């Protein structure tokens with residue numbers, strides 16, 4: 310196993326030529342904000358709960374589930390594997406009927422890390438080959454640690470030549486059973502390798518004991534989320550030793566569960582209050598959560614915002630002045646694009662650290678952010694594990710997004726202050742937040758007390 314993050318294609322290699330997409334004109338904030346924005350369900354919770362529901366020993370229900378490209382890819386893949394998934398009266402209610410997992414099927418992962426990482430261990434429980442492939446950008450995302458761990462417990466995984474694959478595409482040869490036992494995993498490139506194996510571990514004959522053998526482990530809240538969702542489904546998990554997780558073999562209980570709003574998707578809307586001045590509120594904010602977005606109030610406060618949680622409404626107010634800061638985002642890498650652009654609008658230099666693993670996200674986010682902030686006249690330099698951003702006056706232009714939803718939402722944040730920012734392929738936000746651009750425009754158009762949400 311390797312701890313190195315395989316290189317993404319250079320950003321320019323995956324970017325659409327400028328002439329083909331003039332981009333969405335990001336609106337300026339012309340007055341202080343006063344908006345309430347309802348964000349849909351969490352991607353990370355929806356896709357974990359779908360997997361557990363398909364592995365459960367009876368039918369279950371998700372309420373408030375996310376419907377987006379990543380969630381729909383997960384639904385499509387689990388249906389292909391045999392699960393019954395039906396929509397209730399509203400598409401965010403999903404009734405899941407687990408059935409024997411079947412092989413000889415194809416799984417399209419799109420660009421969803423949760424689909425490409427969480428489903429190979431599930432596919433190993435199917436009764437035949439499961440062929441995985443995804444978007445061109447997905448074919449360079451790190452996969453080896455989860456595939457090598459599966460091989461180490463007897464699961465055959467091959468590429469088109471019958472060799473051992475390191476990336477998509479690949480085939481997991483399910484035999485209907487996985488022995489399980491002890492696995493060593495280097496999860497320094499993604500916490501999702503740990504989550505993937507733990508999620509299916511209770512269905513392995515001997516359960517699973519997973520030891521992380523890398524030097525760093527990003528996104529710990531997401532691993533805690535996996536452990537919490539497993540325990541809520543009655544699975545016994547011992548995480549009392551640092552870097553070791555033990556999942557006991559046993560049934561996964563069916564549940565009727567409500568999905569929390571996606572706090573990481575709330576981040577750009579809340580950030581708008583810092584850039585435009587004024588107030589943005591997000592209802593449905595959980596008092597306790599394993600989502601990394603739990604860190605947002607403290608992070609925004611460090612940049613000078615006022616944050617308060619009144620009941621289940623998080624309120625963030627800003628003045629338009631943003632302080633420079635030194636932020637360790639190791640636990641919450643998916644928030645980094647939002648903070649990178651806030652830093653570019655700050656009153657002094659900022660450093661983002663602990664996020665080397667962003668090089669294996671939807672695109673190489675460190676390279677992409679540095680390049681696009683620089684393209685608009687800013688100064689952003691990559692470090693070994695993050696970015697140093699020195700505010701400079703910015704100008705308009707096309708902000709390239711590299712198939713990355715969080716590049717698109719970050720460009721919208723810059724456009725609140727910088728006239729003439731155009732966001733290439735704003736539709737890429739459908740990965741986790743379909744209709745982002747309309748929600749953004751509604752937030753800016755919202756008067757006092759007006760719902761700005763979808």
Ligand SMILES: O=C(O)C1=C[C@@H](OP(=O)(O)O)[C@@H](O)[C@H](O)C1
Pocket residue numbers: 352353354422423498499500501504527528531642643666
């Ligand atoms: O398990 C999850 O749901 C996620 C884990 C994190 O992945 P990494 O650890 O690869 O950053 C996060 O960035 C991603 O958006 C979602």
Ligand SMILES: C=C(OP(=O)(O)O)C(=O)O
Pocket residue numbers: 420421422423643670671715741
């Ligand atoms: C890294 C992300 O996604 P994925 O689940 O595809 O890894 C993200 O949403 O920021």
